[in-house]
């Protein structure tokens with residue numbers, strides 16, 4: 282059974298997925314950050330593969346990507362860093378990024394390496410469903426890498442059901458139409474989360490975008506299986522020195 | 538997959554280039570546009586208003602001018618399609634007039650746009666003023682510095698100009714910022730893209746609006762010479778909208794050579810260039826699959842051209858397909874070639890061209906021309922916006938401005 286499925290079988294509420302940019306704050310801090318997240322009680326790690334033109338990301342994640350690229354992070358370097366990660370990391374790890382760098386690496390080669398190092402899932406917001414079905418679905422299922430689709434408050438029921446059918450792992454419910462790091466109100470979105478809940482999807486639902494602390498995390502989890510934090514954690518990393526203590530304090534603050 | 542060079546498939550593909558690689562947040566807007574753009578564009582009331590504005594507001598048809606002294610110099614026959622005479626000084630307004638009418642019919646009340654040289658920003662601010670619609674233009678911080686007069690124009694026209702401070706602070710990043718702004722405010726906003734780039738249906742929609750250029754060329758050439766078909770059409774390519782418009786009605790005429798001229802900057806292999814077909818590989822930029830200048834790791838490269846309008850690391854999918862199939866011939870001109878062509882056009886024809894358009898003129902030197910050839914160059918814009926650059930170029934360079942140019 283996949284690690285993601287396994288996780289949700291054991292725990293289907295308040296699942297905490299934390300995003301961090303690979304190669305940030307330092308080229309070699311990727312594993313240190315992952316270890317700190319696991320020890321502090323994160324349930325899933327979402328590793329961002331830095332890209333020069335991240336369309337769905339706000340300023341904070343863009344800036345961290347810029348730093349990571351300048352540090353020398355590439356897909357090749359990342360896989361090298363992750364080669365032995367399963368000796369230390371037991372929780373699910375998913376990769377988030379944009380299609381262009383992966384196309385240059387080779388999509389199939391990428392999936393093969395991802396599987397080899399123990400990656401569980403993939404979030405590529407710029408692969409639309411049409412392209413997914415015609416080009417990528419087969420390769421991903423061959424290598425048993427989950428593909429996680431995004432839905433928004435504007436996504437129609439028909440399309441949500443299609444994302445649920447095509448995708449696996451979980452559904453990424455974008456809290457409101459925005460780029461990452463914008464603070465639109467989570468509490469106002471309860472009707473949207475309730476609607477998602479009422480659809481009784483086969484995949485669990487995690488809410489992302491705008492989750493930054495205990496209050497927003499709890500609000501996001503009320504009607505879903507959990508939530509994803511990115512920008513707020515990157516900001517915390519930006520402002521501190523010791524990755525392990527920053528991470529512990531941050532996760533404690535969120536889970537309370 | 539389509540074999541058509543002119544029209545994409547339903548999913549927006551020209552050969553293997555195109556598509557709509559956008560995050561889900563943009564899907565409703567882009568899908569709404571995809572389903573409706575053709576119906577809206579070809580509705581009689583739309584066409585009536587569009588044609589009327591092109592005539593009375595833009596000043597179309599623009600002349601097809603026989604460039605006698607230029608022809609003599611190159612010992613052939615050269616016509617200039619005078620898009621520089623359009624209101625606001627470039628072809629860009631053909632597209633913004635069309636898109637503002639589409640936006641109105643979609644019930645949108647706010648417009649966002651990106652701009653490089655500022656020509657598209659000015660053309661967008663202009664049509665927004667005309668229609669009384671709010672307008673926000675994203676422009677790279679670096680371009681705001683080098684195109685100051687156009688920034689002032691946009692502000693006079695009532696637009697808000699937002700500096701794009703991410704990445705390299707030029708057109709690529711202005712486009713990223715505009716797309717992000719659209720993601721954050723999708724409901725009542727229409728994004729007017731300025732070239733034949735972006736997710737489907739933008740490349741096709743913009744090409745159709747710009748196709749008035751070649752439609753007029755055919756009629757005007759017939760009137761002048763008795764034949765509708767030139768031997769060559771030459772246009773500069775940034776994203777490729779003036780070229781798409783100039784090529785459009787000749788694409789299915791195999792006898793007409795389509796010459797696209799990219800900006801070589803300091804030279805193709807100098808590391809300071811914007812010649813995407815020469816330097817790019819298949820990739821994804823701003824929502825479409827096309828040729829993209831990028832590192833081996835797939836990070837998009839910052840290009841260089843003296844002309845802000847050509848300083849773009851991508852190219853529209855239609856042009857990538859024209860290049861790939863060989864239907865189009867892709868040349869390039871360096872910064873210096875373009876500057877020389879600026880002064881050549883000034884002194885031989887009394888026309889001060891935009892730096893972008895000068896790249897098209899500069900291609901003449903590289904071509905094997907016959908006396909019997911009939912060449913149309915798309916003079917996409919006028920040089921007012923580039924005056925500071927031209928003044929700088931003249932300093933201490935008397936050879937650029939020798940009083941008489943005997944042929």
Ligand SMILES: Cc1ncc(COP(=O)(O)O)c(C=O)c1O
Nearest residue numbers: 656775776777778779846893918
């Ligand atoms: C006068 C002029 N020509 C050409 C271009 C390049 O755009 P495109 O390749 O879309 O025609 C620009 C862009 O700003 C321009 O201002």
